[in-house]
Amino acid sequence: MSTRDQEGKHFEVVRELRNQYSASKSAGFGKEDLARIQARAAEIIPELAAWRERFPAIAASRLKPSVTSLLVAWPDATREQLLLLSKVGLMVFSIDDVADGEIGSLPDDALLRLLDRYIATTRNPEAVDWVATDEVNTIGAALQDVTRLLLRAPGAARFMSLWQEHFRRMCSGYQVELKDKRRHQSEGPLPSLDSYLEVGKWTVGASMVFTGALVVQNPPFEQAQAPLLERALAEIGLATRWMNDVRSLERERAEGKFNSLGLLMAQGCSEADAEREAVERSDQHLTTLEDTVRQLPDALRTWGRMLVMTGHFSRGVYMKQEFHHAEPKSGDKP
16 A cells, blocks of 8 residues: 555545444444345346436446435335435436536536526426437436426425425535636635535435435424424535545545535645544534434434434445445455
């Protein structure tokens, strides 16, 4: 291993976190669950793959992560529930790929307009045409299909507007991030860390999936519980964002982007100290999430446990690889 590898990301800080995670049983997920998850995933993935054939711009490599993460979070979900929520998860991956320029190659103004069309599609799937066959339109057609399915789900009347709002936050966040990136590339100034995180907790996509879960599950809900829901959604987003940024720092820096660690380093932190703070901040948000979930009424506990399980699971995944982007294989075994 090179000196650079020893001093760079994923060595001391992430090794320490991996040891901590291995010793932790708070998520209730262990190796004994792996066979069960793999068996159920093997049942679901072929049907999901058949759906994906209608929308080939969706990366086939995204199918397994979408299904597996849901099985960890919601092991008692039915086949139909898993299929629908897996499709919602695939929209997070795919629209993230569009926003990053990995699907399609649009100039900025066209990309900004496209994201607005995606938002409009979730508001009224019949109002936007996605008849073109290029990649970004294929993703739009997939989103249109997913939105129609959610509108027929049990909790649509109660929770669809919440899902639409969190989808809007995700796409609007991509627009802000693009503008901030271009401003930095042309003029130099960086956004504040607080501004970056206010957007980044939504662009990581967790809240879009979990509001979709509410549409599918349809638990009893009173408006007075809305602040608790929003707090839980923000905390899972922030916990995931910090760990995502630990793992993606080197790639994003090479692409001319910045993330929370880069912003900490711009304030004078060393890379190692920035990694450590990111790991600590992620853990703090996960702890706050657990505290928030304990305050939820019984009817929302299944949903709340999904968030906590996903927080622990994604933390474990990010210790090995990026979740939104594939990484080259190395000698580090999963």
